[in-house]
Amino acid sequence: MSPTEVASAALPGANRHKSVSALFGDDADSEPLWFKKDTFAKADFDSEAYIRDLRRFVAFDTLRTELRGHLGALKNELVELINRDYTDFVNLSTKLVDVDGAVLRMRMPLNELRARLVTVRESVHTSLAALQDGLKRRADASASREVLELLLDTSHVVSKVKKLLVELQSFPEDGAQVPAQGDSEGKVTRAYSNGNIAGDAAEHGASLEDARSRLLERIASEMNRLKFYVAQAQDLPFIQNMQPRIGNADVSLDASLRRCFEGGLERRDDTVIYHCLRAYAAIDNTAGAEEVFRSAIVAPFVQRSVPPSPARDTVGASADKLAEVFDEIEVHIQTECQFLLDKAVAANSGLHVFDFLSNSILKEVHSAIQKGKSGAFSPGKPAEFLANYKSSLKFLRFLEGYCQSPAAVAAFRSQTAYTDFMRQWNLGVYFTLRFQEIAQSLDTALSAPTPSPIHVGSSRAADGSLGLALQSSVTLWDCLQRCWKEGVYIEAVSDKFLRLTLQLLSRYTTWLSTGLAARKAGNATSHPGGEWALAAAPEDFVLVRHDVELLVGMVKGSYMDHVLPLLSGNNSEEVCEVVRQSLLQGAEALLAIVPALSDVLTEALTEKCVEVLRQVKGIIATYRMTNRPLPSRHSPYVTSVLQPLKTFVEDERFAHLTKEIRAELILSVSEKITVTYDVLARDMVSVARTTESSLQRLRRGARQRGAGAGTETNDNNISDNLSDKICAQLFLDVQEYGRRLAALGIAAADMTAYTSLWQCVAPPDRQNVVEF
Structure with missing residues (x-):
C-alpha cells in the first residue's frame, strides 16, 4: 500500500x-x-x-x-x-532487533556508576560535616581567645592605670622644680621618677606641674582605652567585678585633673593647660574642663560685676541695667580669658571640642544675672527691657567675635546655654505691651466724638513732616513711626511689628469707612463707631481727605524707605518685596476712600449753592405778573450762587489743602451746580413757552370774539413775549454766572453742562459762541 x-x-x-x-x-x-x-x-x-x-x-x-x-x-x-x-x-x-539485550548491556555500567556516585556523595557529606564542625570549633576558640585577650588587656590597663595613679600621688603638691639628677636632691628625684615621666621631666628641668600634666594626659589616654574595652565586654562577670576599681580610678583621675587644670589656669601655664585639655578630651569629659574654667576664672570676675544681691547704691532706677555690667565683663574676658579662648580655637590644636564661650562664660553670666539682676529680664518696663535686650545682643556679638568662621558662629548659637539665655527675653510679652500702648493711643484718638482739627503750622509729626490737619491723623502717623523707632522696634519680632503697622492702617481705614457708612445711613445704629461722621461738619471731610492723601504719600515714600532697610539685613529680597507690597496694599486701601470723602463735602457745598440757585424760579413770576420790558442786567441771586464755595475756599481753617485738592473741589462743585442750573433753566423755558402758547390761544379767541362784536384788539410785540423775556433774563444771568466761575479759575466754556445751559437760553445768533 x-x-x-x-x-x-x-x-x-x-x-x-x-x-x-x-x-x-x-x-x-x-x-x-x-x-x-x-x-x-x-x-x-x-x-x-x-x-x-x-x-x-x-x-x-x-x-x-x-x-x-x-x-x-x-x-x-x-x-x-x-x-x-x-x-x-x-x-x-x-x-529494532534484540532491543532488550541492548538495554540490559547499557543498564549494568549505569548502575555501577550510580553506586560509585552515591558512595562518593556520602564521603563528601561526611568530610563536609567534619570540616564545618572544625570551623565552628575554631571560630568559638577564636571568639573565646578574643574575649580572653580583651579581658587580659582590660586587666593590664586597669593595673597600668592604678600604677600611674600611684605614681601620680607620689608627686608633691607644691609647684617646686624637680632637681636634676646628681644634685643635692638627687635621691628625692630618683624616688619620684624611677625611670618614669617624672624622671624624664626632671632631666629637662621641667616643673612638677608640667610632669604631672603629662602624666595625667597619659592616664587619661589609658582610661579612654579602658572605657573602650569595658564597652565591648560590659556584660561579662569579670568586667562587672572590675567596675568598682574602674570607677575609683575615674574619680581619682578627675579630681587630680581638676586640681592640675585649676593650677595651670591660675599660673597661665600654657603647657599644663594644653596637656590637661588633651586629657579631658581623651576621656570625653569636655564638660569637666568647661566647668573648671567657669568656676576658677569666670565666676570670680562675673560675681564681682554682678553681685548675688544688688548693692544699696545700685538699688533704684539703674539696679537692673545691664549695659555697664556687660562692658565690665567684656573687659575681664579680654584680660583674663583671652589666653584660653585663643588656645581653644587655634588651628591644629585639637581643642575644638571645647566650648568655653557658651558653657563657661555665657552660662556663668546668665546665672549671675538671674541671681543678681533678675528684674533685667522683666518686660514690665519696656524701655529698660529693650535697653537690656540690646545690651545682651551686643554682648553676644562680642562673644561671637571669638568664633573663627560662620560655622563656628552657628554652632555657638545652637548651644543649650545660648538658647536658655535667649529664652529669658520674653519678647512676646514685650510686644504685647507695646501693642497695647500704641494701639490704645490710636483708639483713644479715633474715639473722639468729632474730628479735632489742629492749628495750621502745628501739624509737625515726630519726624518733621508737615501738613496733617486732624489730630487723629497725627496720632496715626505717630503710631506708625513708633513701631519702627529705635527705642521700640526689635528685629527678632519684626513680623509682629509689621503686622501691627498694617493693623494700624486698617484700623484707620475702617474708622473712615464706618463713619462714611453711618453718615450715608443718617444714623450710627447699624454702624457703631461712626458717630463722629454724623457730628462732623461737611467741611471737616476735606481735611480728612487731605490727611489721607498725605498719609498715603508718606507711607509710600519716606516711611517705606525707613522700614525696608531695617528688614533687609537678615531677610531675602523676596521677603522685602512682600513687605513692600503689603505696605502698598494698606496704603491703597486707605486711598480708595478718598472719592467717598470728597463726595461728602461736594454734595454739601453743592446743596448750599443750589439752595440759592432755586431763586431762579422767581423769574417766571416776575415776568408773568408784571408787564416789564426786556431785562438789561442779571438777577441779584447770581452773585450769591457760588458764594458758599468761595467762602469755603477762602477760609483759613482749610489752609492745609493743596492747590490740587482745591482745584478738584471747585471743579466738581461747579459741574454739579451747572448741571442743576441747566435742568432748572430748561424747565423754566419749557414752562414759559407752554404758558405763552396757552396765552396766545386765549388771545386769538379773544380777538375773534372782539371782531364779532366790532371791537379791535392789538397784538403784543416781542417785548411782551413771556418766553423771550425769560430767556433774555436767563441769558444775562448765565453770562454773569460764567464770569463768577472764571473768577474761581473755572473755564466755563470747557464745561459740557455750561455749554448746554448757554445754548438753552442764548439768542439764535449767539448759540455757537460762548462769550461773556
Missing part, C-alpha cells in the same frame, strides 16, 4: 471531507475562540475539569463536534509525519 493510500485509509469520511475543505481554503469550520488546543498539552490537564468549565457556555454537542474535529486534525498530522519519514518508519521494525 502506498503512503497516500495509508493516509487515506486512516481518515474517516467526515474528516476527509473537512481536510479537503481546508485544502481549498474553506474556513467555515474554523475553530471557535473558546477552543484552545494548547490546553491539552499541559502537564496538569484534567479532562473532567475542562468539560466542567466549558459546559457553562458551550453545549455538549458543540463540544463533541469540536473535539472530534480536533482528533481528525491530529490524525491528519500523524499521517503527514508518517508520509514524510515513511522509509524510516517501515525500516523501524527491522532495526
